[in-house]
Structures are given as C-alpha cells and as structure tokens.
Amino acid sequence: MFEAAVFAQRRQRLMDAIGPDAVAVFHSPPEAIRNGDAHYRYRQSSDLLYLTGFTEPEATLVLRPGAAKHRVVMFVRPRDKERETWDGRRAGVDGAVDRFGADVAYPCGELADKLPDLLSAEALYYSLGSDPAFDRTIASAIDQLRRRERRGVRPPARVVDPREVLHEMRLIKTPEEIAVLERAAAISVEAHTAAMAAAAPGTWEYELEALVDYTFRRRGGVGPGYTTIVGGGANATILHYVENDAQLRAGDLVLIDAGCEYGFYTADITRTFPVDGRFRGPQRDAYEVVLAAQREAIAHVRPGATLDDIHAAAVRVLTEGMVDLGLLPGPAEARVADGAYKTFYMHRTSHWLGMDVHDVGAYNRGGKPRPLAPGMVLTVEPGLYVAEDADGVPDALRGIGIRIEDDVLVTDDGCRNLTEAAPSAIADVEAACRAAAPAAMR
Ligand code: GLY
Ligand code: MN
Numbered sequence: 001m002f003e004a005a006v007f008a009q010r011r012q013r014l015m016d017a018i019g020p021d022a023v024a025v026f027h028s029p030p031e032a033i034r035n036g037d038a039h040y041r042y043r044q045s046s047d048l049l050y051l052t053g054f055t056e057p058e059a060t061l062v063l064r065p066g067a068a069k070h071r072v073v074m075f076v077r078p079r080d081k082e083r084e085t086w087d088g089r090r091a092g093v094d095g096a097v098d099r100f101g102a103d104v105a106y107p108c109g110e111l112a113d114k115l116p117d118l119l120s121a122e123a124l125y126y127s128l129g130s131d132p133a134f135d136r137t138i139a140s141a142i143d144q145l146r147r148r149e150r151r152g153v154r155p156p157a158r159v160v161d162p163r164e165v166l167h168e169m170r171l172i173k174t175p176e177e178i179a180v181l182e183r184a185a186a187i188s189v190e191a192h193t194a195a196m197a198a199a200a201p202g203t204w205e206y207e208l209e210a211l212v213d214y215t216f217r218r219r220g221g222v223g224p225g226y227t228t229i230v231g232g233g234a235n236a237t238i239l240h241y242v243e244n245d246a247q248l249r250a251g252d253l254v255l256i257d258a259g260c261e262y263g264f265y266t267a268d269i270t271r272t273f274p275v276d277g278r279f280r281g282p283q284r285d286a287y288e289v290v291l292a293a294q295r296e297a298i299a300h301v302r303p304g305a306t307l308d309d310i311h312a313a314a315v316r317v318l319t320e321g322m323v324d325l326g327l328l329p330g331p332a333e334a335r336v337a338d339g340a341y342k343t344f345y346m347h348r349t350s351h352w353l354g355m356d357v358h359d360v361g362a363y364n365r366g367g368k369p370r371p372l373a374p375g376m377v378l379t380v381e382p383g384l385y386v387a388e389d390a391d392g393v394p395d396a397l398r399g400i401g402i403r404i405e406d407d408v409l410v411t412d413d414g415c416r417n418l419t420e421a422a423p424s425a426i427a428d429v430e431a432a433c434r435a436a437a438p439a440a441m442r
C-alpha cells in the first residue's frame with residue numbers, strides 16, 4: 001500500500017516517543033472461526049498494519065528503541081510448503097526482513113522462548129485486555145524476567161498503554177493517508193450513486209447491498225469497512241439494521257449506510273433517498289431538516305472547534321425542525337435543554353474515521369472535548385428517526401428514518417468534505433434516482 005519508508009518513519013516516530021528505556025509489543029488478533037473449521041476473512045489489527053503493512057495472522061512486532069542492533073523484531077509464520085498450498089502464501093522470516101522492515105525475524109513458534117529477553121526494559125508498551133491469550137504470553141515473559149532479575153536482567157517496572165502515543169499518530173492523517181481515504185471515498189460515492197439509480201418499488205434491500213458491496217470490490221476495495229446497512233421504510237429507524245431482507249415500497253425512503261475499505265482505510269457514508277425517486281410531503285420536510293442540520297454542522301468543522309460544537313450545531317437545527325414538523329412542542333431551546341430531542345436523534349454527530357470506521361484517538365483531553373486540528377478526519381452524520389410506534393407524532397412521519405453522513409477532513413483553514421460528491425441536495429438525489437439502473441441490476 002505505502003512504501004516501506006513510510007512504515008519505517010512511523011516506527012521511528014513511535015520509538016522516539018517512547019524513548020530508549022522502553023520496548024513496545026504489538027500482536028495480530030487471532031483468526032476468528034465462523035463455524036466448524038471455516039474462518040472469517042482475516043483482518044490484521046490496524047495498529048500492526050499501520051506500523052508494518054504486514055497482513056498475516058500470528059505476527060508479533062517488538063520495537064526496541066534502546067537496542068544497539070535488532071531494534072525492529074518480528075515473529076511471523078515460517079514458510080511452509082504444505083500450509084501455503086492450503087492457506088495461502090506467507091512472507092516468512094526472510095520476507096519480514098526484506099519486505100517489512102524487520103532488523104531480524106523469527107518463526108512465531110519461537111516467541112515464548114525469545115520474548116523475555118526482548119522485554120528487558122524500564123517500561124513495556126503493550127495494550128492489555130484485548131487478547132487474553134497473548135496477555136498471558138506477556139505476563140509469563142515478565143514473570144520469567146523477574147525470576148532472573150538477580151542475573152542482571154530488568155523486568156519492566158511499568159506496563160504502559162501504547163495507544164496514548166500510537167493512536168495520536170493515527171488520528172492525524174498524512175497526505176498519503178488522505179489520498180487513500182479519498183480513493184475509498186470516491187468508490188463509496190460511486191456505490192451510493194449507483195444504488196440511487198438502481199432502487200425501485202419491489203427492489204429487495206439485499207439487492208442494493210449486493211450492488212454497493214460489488215462496487216466496492218470491483219474498484220479494488222477490500223469490501224465494506226463495516227456491514228452495509230440498507231433499511232427501507234421503518235427499517236431505517238433501526239440504527240444498526242443489517243438484515244437487509246425486506247422489499248422496498250413506493251412512497252418509502254431507503255437509508256443506506258455503507259463505506260468502502262480501500263488499502264486499509266474506510267469511508268463511512270449514509271444517504272437516504274425515495275424508493276420511487278421523489279421526496280414528497282412531510283417526508284420531504286423531514287429530509288430538509290436533516291440536510292440543513294448536516295450543512296450547519298459541517299460549517300462548524302475547523303481547527304479549534306470541538307466535536308461538541310459540531311454536535312450542538314446539528315442538535316439545534318434538528319430540534320428546531322422537530323418543533324416545526326410537530327414532533328415536539330416548542331420552544332426548541334427548551335427541548336434542547338431538557339433533551340427531548342433524543343427521542344428522535346439518539347446518537348452523536350461525529351466520530352473519528354480512518355483505518356477503523358470508529359477510528360482511534362482520544363476524544364477528550366483533561367476532561368474536556370479536544371480541539372480539532374488539521375489532518376483529523378471525522379464523520380458528520382445527523383439523523384432523524386421516528387419509530388412506527390412513537391407517541392404523539394404526526395402519522396405521516398411514523399416509520400421514517402433519515403441520516404446524511406459525510407467524511408470531513410480538517411484543513412488549515414476549515415475543512416474539506418471528502419464525500420460531498422454523493423448526492424444529498426433534494427434535486428441532486430432525485431436526479432440520481434432517475435438515472436438508468438446500473439447494468440449489474442438488470
Ligand atoms: N456506519 C457506522 C457509523 O456510521 O458510525
Ligand atoms: Mn459513522
């Protein structure tokens with residue numbers, strides 16, 4: 001994906017940050033069984049990918065900034081003709097050195113033996129808690145060092161969460177990362193636009209899911225960065241609806257939340273559009289409210305602003321709209337203050353975006369929301385969800401779910417919407433719905 005030098009620079013930055021008296025360990029997550037002996041497609045941990053680009057399971061990276069030699073140590077699956085015939089190619093220890101920047105590499109079977117010596121340092125940066133089996137490997141290595149302390153080795157006095165350092169690096173995207181995110185965004189825009197053209201009364205939600213995911217893959221993406229959501233009618237009021245097995249009906253809206261993962265970075269776009277291509281009546285008014293809230297929220301994205309500012313801007317416009325639509329009694333300021341808007345808008349407006357759809361990086365500093373800085377990428381995704389059985393709401397709004405979500409890069413002087421090419425204005429959405437259905441749907 002990136003040149004080896006990019007990963008080398010990242011490792012060096014991390015090693016500079018933790019200093020010569022520390023070591024850091026990163027391990028790939030175990031392969032997950034789907035059922036029997038069938039596995040889910042493997043996805044490397046984003047931290048390990050970020051530092052090495054290495055995609056295979058059973059990998060461990062040890063960074064030792066204070067070491068005279070072998071500062072970058074990797075444990076990987078060894079080359080094995082029979083296993084590779086069944087399960088696919090392996091880089092092996094030579095590949096780890098030649099292609100992935102290790103100073104030295106060993107077969108993963110030697111990890112338990114070699115790890116204690118490698119962890120002899122003042123501080124061990126390791127993220128406890130996400131992989132209990134590997135936690136035990138680390139604990140056992142520390143225990144062995146303690147037993148050998150009299151012989152001059154140093155068991156780590158502190159175990160430190162590396163996320164504090166590493167996830168701050170991941171939070172600020174470099175130009176080459178932004179270029180990859182732009183590609184993920186462009187493919188995702190194409191998929192959403194194709195779905196608008198393809199949908200018609202009688203289309204099944206899974207047909208649109210298939211079209212979206214097919215578009216991701218045929219453009220060279222890994223696939224969806226999270227399970228694609230296609231919710232017609234009241235299904236759109238279920239935030240994480242993934243059954244995608246209902247038939248779309250004329251007069252309903254359909255909500256699609258889908259983002260392509262490309263080169264290990266994912267987009268995250270939601271669009272909501274009319275199944276039969278025309279917004280009408282109160283449904284159109286409700287859509288206008290969400291669109292206005294989204295535009296107002298995006299206008300607040302700039303260095304120094306916080307995600308709370310962006311959320312507050314969205315909540316203000318949404319709540320005013322809820323009052324105008326007859327969902328809530330006025331005044332709107334009182335409904336913001338008493339939180340009544342949460343009946344129809346129950347999630348936050350933004351999250352970080354990058355290698356993970358809900359990307360890493362602290363949201364608060366010193367108990368306060370942190371100011372945005374250039375290079376951060378966040379979503380802006382206000383919505384309005386009226387449950388079918390909501391109390392005291394106009395019948396025409398029951399079972400309507402609307403969300404509009406874009407991916408926004410913080411720039412030096414404001415922001416850039418990476419996904420604005422996906423139609424969101426009413427006229428643009430209706431035009432996209434009128435376009436000829438993609439050949440894959442015929
Ligand atoms: N697709 C998950 C989210 O929008 O946060
Ligand atoms: Mn999102």
Ligand code: MN
Pocket residue numbers: 257258268269270405
């Ligand atoms: Mn989303």
